[in-house]
Amino acid sequence: MSARDYCAIAFCPFILVLQLGCSKATQDNAEESTKTTGLIRLVKRPASPIQVVFEADLPQAVADSLANSEALETKDWEKVFHIHVDTAQGLSWRELPPVQGSYQITNNRLIFEPLFPPQAGINYHAVFDPSKAVRPQAGMSFDVIETILRIEKPKAKPETIVSQVYPTANSLPENLLKFYLHFSAPMRQGKVYSHIHLLNARNEKIDLPFLELDEELWNPDSTRLTILFDPGRIKSGLLPREQDGPVLQEGQSYTLKIDATWQDAAGAPLKHGFTDFFVVTAPDVEMPSPARWKMTAPEAGSINPMTLDFPEPLDHALLQRLLWIEDAGKHAVEGQVQVGNVERQWAFVPNQAWKDGDYRVVIGTGLEDLAGNSVARPFEVDRVQRPDDEFVPDYVTLEFKIGN
Amino acid sequence: MKTIQRSIVGLFAALLATFFVSPSDAAPYEKGDVKLQSIGPLATGPDGVLFISDPKAASIIAIKTAAKPTDNPPGNFKVEGLKAKVAAVLGASVDQVRIIDLAVDTSSQLAYLSVIRGQGANANATVVSVRPSGKIHVLSLKNVQHAVAKLSNAPADQETGTGRRRRNQRMESITDIAFVNGKVIVAGLSNEEFSSTLRTIPFPFEGSQKGSGVRIFHGAHGRYETSSPVRTFVSYDIAGDPYILAAYTCTPLVKIPMMELKPGSNVVGETIAELGNRNRPLDMIVYKKDGKEYLLMANSSRGVMKITTEKLGNYKGITEKVSGGGTKGVPYETVSDWTKVYQLAELDGQHALVVRGADGDNLNLEAVRLP
CATH class of the missing domain: 2.60.40 (Immunoglobulin-like)
Incomplete structure (x- = not known):
């Protein structure tokens, strides 16, 4: 019926883009007296x-x-x-x-x-x-x-990288529950699991190590993805674990591998892939105990950090959200949290110099270690040994004093 | 995800009302634009109500649609190349479109799909309706009758003060929603702590009410108990009492009496089947045939499983270790000719509407006779 012309326009965000004259009318009805065309x-x-x-x-x-x-x-x-x-x-x-x-x-x-x-x-x-x-x-x-x-697509340059993977420790417990993958820019969602691999010491891919959720556990900006190990292979007595054993096994080493082909939200592949080597230690079944944390209080008048040192690495994301400092009036102190020493240290730098007084660290009891044991309860409760839950409040506190 | 309209047991409803509903401030629909920040599962309710979940906004939005009853012959519904056609209506290529969930308004025979178009900051969340004829339309959310229920976040979020820390990175994915006996039930999964909350929101939504959360646990063989996020669920009655039948992310199928869903309580689901490894439960519906009630469950690798629900009532649950492989628990049959089914919804008394296909980008939406 019609003649076609193929026209491309450059896409420029701030310029009025016109594409003119790319079409022409058909000449099928040459005998017609009047031709009407359009663009x-x-x-x-x-x-x-x-x-x-x-x-x-x-x-x-x-x-x-x-x-x-x-x-x-x-x-x-x-x-x-x-x-x-x-x-x-x-x-x-x-x-x-x-x-x-x-x-x-x-x-x-x-x-x-x-x-x-x-x-x-x-x-x-x-x-x-x-x-x-x-x-x-x-x-x-x-x-x-x-x-x-x-509209022509600007060629997307591969610039996005895996900026960090938590936990950062190179020895991790057999019952490790999750990884947080951090990216330098928003990533493409959908079918993420095809880009993430777990390799054993022989460089062989482990089959279905992670819980493949269609929902994909992204943060609101699409720059952090939470990957859960298949809980059916962590929990005691469940069929997946009975059939295939735990994904990670004590004494073995593994590599987490992220493909460079994974695209960011702009459609460009990653600048390069990512690998993280780690060895696996015994399962961690102990709950984090704030009583065992080492507190270092800063001097009054300084903006030095108030630090907490833990005997084991804790969950990187939850350390940012479930720990904070309140003054004697129960007002949260404004400042910045820094998590360091392979997630064994939490440091809080106040926006304003510390004043003399009584303070407390507030701890959300949902705070977990790397194996999902929280301050409130272990990942797995053995009901034979512990038939009833003890009451655990949503928050517990550690008191400290600054100045005299 | 499912249209589940069951008879309300009066006493039960009254009891639950005392737990979950504050009697004042019942908010009617308001007319205005609905702007979705994101989109998750859908559910339909009575009188053409469509429930849309918006995980980023931590909200459930009830839309009063103008859907009208239809005389479409039963089972007459087939759309080939569903994803390509949805993408076309949205002006996008197939690879830029993700279909999240399917819900069906059985009265009007309208299918709704929650869809995300594009990626990153340019992503758009939208709902499309599909008629039995195959006509696909973007559901207009401009100037519509709607009501919004905000979901309460984790308890910690409410007390952390303001401006103290960087932006909260926590987000709770919504894995499933359903309308059951006058309530919207929402299953969620956090991207940080490993916990599971089932929220119950009375509908019509109250003025400022947030969903009541119940923590859900799983006890393996009556001994090892862990938090257990729910992946998909349906409701069904056992001897007149409503139950939730839920598939956990760690694969067991459990039953939970709805009477136990009281705010602040911890509920342990009773294992009635273990589905084994390399298998993800995807979607479930309950239907009646020849006076009996059945459960259909779509799985990632075991096809569609059919279970007679009357067996669930008497089933005592699994309390011993499963050994030697295979599955254990309540018996089921695999519906052999239902392959590659990702989404299930009840269409009419004799048919389900399913999203199925040879691969992720070549899906069909079609009616299939209930087995």
């Missing part, structure tokens, strides 16, 4: 950097006719001007429903605004058929105009 383009709205609309020039006869008729509904406009995703894979554009959006007419232009900003790097097949809007009068014909439009 279709992608237009960036100056008001909003991400708002891009599809525009078609209405032939004057159509514009005149519509000015005198009642407004068409969206379902009618979809017949006049429809935009389809047109990719090389899977279904062709003709088999796919049109992109959903809204229509308006401004200055003899029919404007289609998609519900979501057009995606850079894919083709959109636009079809403009004015005859679906008005009945052609004698001696007049409208051509169907088709064109392919696209």
